Amino acid sequence: MTILRTDDITMKFSGLTAVSKLNVEIKKNEIVGLIGPNGAGKTTAFNMITGVYTPTHGQVYFDGNDITGLKPHEITKNGIARTFQNIRLFKDLTVLDNVMIANHLRLKSSLISSIFKTPIYKKEEHHIYQKSLDLLRDVGLEELKDEKASNLPYGKQRRLEIARALATDPKLLLLDEPAAGMNPQESIELMEFIGEIRDKFDVSILMIEHHMQVIMGVCEKIYVLDYGVTIASGNPLDIQNNPKVIEAYLGVE
Numbered sequence: 001m002t003i004l005r006t007d008d009i010t011m012k013f014s015g016l017t018a019v020s021k022l023n024v025e026i027k028k029n030e031i032v033g034l035i036g037p038n039g040a041g042k043t044t045a046f047n048m049i050t051g052v053y054t055p056t057h058g059q060v061y062f063d064g065n066d067i068t069g070l071k072p073h074e075i076t077k078n079g080i081a082r083t084f085q086n087i088r089l090f091k092d093l094t095v096l097d098n099v100m101i102a103n104h105l106r107l108k109s110s111l112i113s114s115i116f117k118t119p120i121y122k123k124e125e126h127h128i129y130q131k132s133l134d135l136l137r138d139v140g141l142e143e144l145k146d147e148k149a150s151n152l153p154y155g156k157q158r159r160l161e162i163a164r165a166l167a168t169d170p171k172l173l174l175l176d177e178p179a180a181g182m183n184p185q186e187s188i189e190l191m192e193f194i195g196e197i198r199d200k201f202d203v204s205i206l207m208i209e210h211h212m213q214v215i216m217g218v219c220e221k222i223y224v225l226d227y228g229v230t231i232a233s234g235n236p237l238d239i240q241n242n243p244k245v246i247e248a249y250l251g252v253e
């Protein structure tokens with residue numbers, strides 16, 4: 001079953017075509033990579049899928065619906081969550097509070113009931129507390145729940161970011177360079193972690209990553225962009241042996 005399909009999505013910024021006619025297909029529970037040299041258009045593709053930009057041409061279909069042009073929060077509610085290249089945590093808040101805040105997107109009670117702390121609000125608040133603790137346990141951060149987010153080592157901050165994204169109950173998770181800044185040991189752990197969250201949370205994953213070992217190790221399918229154009233797609237072995245990819249991407253490493 002296809003969870004995400006982009007149909008010729010294109011993004012033009014005045015004279016520059018950052019992404020040209022991108023056709024991505026992600027199946028349920030698939031882990032897919034999006035790679036390419038700096039400036040190839042990867043983040044722009046994420047921004048079109050998550051509603052930060054409306055494609056200048058083409059459509060985005062998610063879970064059978066056309067989501068092109070929806071606002072980012074509407075797309076999150078539809079079931080797409082993302083992390084960012086530059087970690088975006090509330091650095092002065094605790095690990096637990098970071099996850100609880102992300103969970104509030106799912107809160108059903110009104111602003112009024114939250115101000116007056118009605119029984120419905122208290123019940124939902126308790127549910128969120130419990131769910132956040134469960135999430136932290138699932139990503140291996142439970143013991144650090146009271147720690148300030150900024151005190152966490154880099155690899156754990158990335159995990160917390162992923163936990164925050166998972167708090168919105170996504171069906172598709174977009175990870176923007178999850179291995180950036182990680183040491184080799186953290187990168188190996190990340191590879192295992194990505195497989196675990198796919199299984200545990202029953203999500204599909206689309207990830208941008210420059211770390212070739214991570215991409216080749218976890219992705220079932222890979223798309224390669226160069227100057228906004230898709231120059232190859234296929235399984236890791238096909239991609240590694242594709243002369244166009246070697247020239248455009250691996251050649252500049």
Ligand SMILES: Nc1ncnc2c1ncn2[C@@H]1O[C@H](COP(=O)(O)OP(=O)(O)OP(=O)(O)O)[C@@H](O)[C@H]1O
Binds near residue numbers: 016017038040044
């Ligand atoms: N808002 C914008 N306005 C104008 N040009 C933009 C904008 N966003 C991106 N670009 C340009 O579009 C092209 C693709 O950028 P993008 O950030 O998507 O690449 P990327 O593959 O994610 O790169 P990196 O690996 O360095 O993050 C670049 O030439 C960039 O300068």
